[in-house]
Amino acid sequence: MPAPDAYRLKQAKGLDRRRRGLPLPARLLLVLALAGLGGAVFLTAGGGIGTLAGALSTSVSGFFDKIVATPEPSASEVLAADAPVVATPSEPYTNLTTVDLKITVPVVTVGNPLARLRIYLTLEGQEPAVIAEVPIGSTVRMIVPVELTPGRNDFHATIAEAGVESEPSPIVTFILDTDPPKIVLTSPKDGGTVNRPTAVLVGTTQPRTTLLARNSTNGQSFSGVAGTDGTFSLALPLEPGANAITISGRDPAGNMGELALTVVRGSGKLTATLTSSAYRIATSSLPVSLQLSVLVIDPDGQPITGAAITFTLTVPGIPPVSKDTVTGGDGRATFSTTLPKGVTVGNGIATVFVTTTDYGTTSAAKTINVVK
Structure with a gap:
């Protein structure tokens, strides 16, 4: 077979370069066109060329539209925001x-x-x-x-x-809450007598109410806050005689309530009563035991628990002896000691000194006689 001439080889190479230079969409369109042309030749005799042409035109147009169309975003879903x-x-x-x-x-x-x-x-x-x-x-x-x-x-x-x-x-x-707090006083009673320098106002009101007690007789005042159960206790100094007292309260909502009363300070006093197991002792009976006892009563006549007590016993012939103690629930305290041989004839003395938290101090004394 004779070799192809140079001109035909050059044409073939140029066509190959043109094919390689076509973009991908154009190549696809060219393939579809060639396929359609082949189909047209086959269908010409049967009269189907019109149908094929229409179908081919629709397919190529739809394909081209899909290639060049701009994508449209789908509707986004609304998500729930975080809670405020x-x-x-x-x-x-x-x-x-x-x-x-x-x-x-x-x-x-x-x-x-x-x-x-x-x-x-x-x-x-x-x-x-x-x-x-x-x-x-x-x-x-x-x-x-x-x-x-x-x-x-x-x-x-x-x-x-x-x-x-x-x-x-x-x-x-x-x-x-628009209601004023109701203040109810448990003690002392309105018009009651308190035999001490300070009245302790005890009562109930709305929980967490801020309270102010004021004695207009002496200008003294005391503040406090009711507990979560509504109870309160306010200590207010008194003057002798009648004392005009006002208790005002502001509840947590800001509402104001008030209670007025009169308290009389009585003339009662803190008292200590000292007793001894013996007041006359003979030296011939020495040694002998001796017991001192004290009863402490508050101004209202009630025994005081926990009062500080100091007993001191001084008799001739021996150094003084003493003891510190406190009163019990019955308001009493005792001190026992032994008087030894060596105690001489003469007058001795037993004393007690009392200190309280609420009522101040007091004392008492008894004479102890030592005879032959």
């Missing part, structure tokens, strides 16, 4: 009918025109109800004023957008 946070008040009790809820919203919701802050109120025995729905502001901090119903008011908040709602915030409670 409602600030807990420093004091849940209030006498104000309107309060401000201080709320922090998630950063992603700030400036979103579709997002809403939804406020719920739950009253005792009722289901939560929506009381407000406000647009999200331009910062994460929001203040929403709400009205209170007497008693307990539980609030929580959510973020709502396009029918999707976040988890609820933790519950925050306000308690609307």
Whole structure:
């Protein structure tokens, strides 16, 4: 076979370079066109050339449109935002009918025109109800004023957008209380007598009420706070005779209550009664045991527990002897000692010195005679 001439080889190489230089979409279109041309030759005799041409045109056009079309994004799903946070008040009790809820919203919701802050109120025995729905502001901090119903008011908040709602915030409670605290005094009674320099005012009121007792007779005052059970105890100095006393109280909600009474300071005194097992001792009976005893009574005639006692016994012929002790539940204390041989004839003395926390001090003495 004769070798191809140089011109034909050059044409073939040029065609090959042109094929390699076509972009991929153009190559695909060329393949489809050649396939369609072959089909047209086959179908010409049967009259199907029109159908094939239409189908080929539709296929090529659709294929080309898919290649050059700009992709369209699908609609994005709305996700629930994080829960907002409602600030807990420093004091849940209030006498104000309107309060401000201080709320922090998630950063992603700030400036979103579709997002809403939804406020719920739950009253005792009722289901939560929506009381407000406000647009999200331009910062994460929001203040929403709400009205209170007497008693307990539980609030929580959510973020709502396009029918999707976040988890609820933790519950925050306000308690609307407009009633003044009632002050009930257990002791002393109005017009009662206290035989001591200080009256201890004992009673009950609303728990955590701040109290102030004032004696207008001497200008003295004393403050305190009722316990979580409502009990209180206030010590107020008295003047001799009648004392006009006022107890005022402010409850946690800010309401004020007051109680007025009169207390009379009596003339009763702290007393100590000293006794001895013997007041006359003969030297011929020595050695002999001796017991001293004291009874301590408060100004109201009640025995005092825990009073500090110092007994001292001084008799001729021996050094003084002493003992420190305290009174028991019956207000009594005792001291026992032995008088040895060597005690001489003469007058001795037994003394007791009493110190109390509430009533000051007192003392008592008894003479002990030593004879032959």
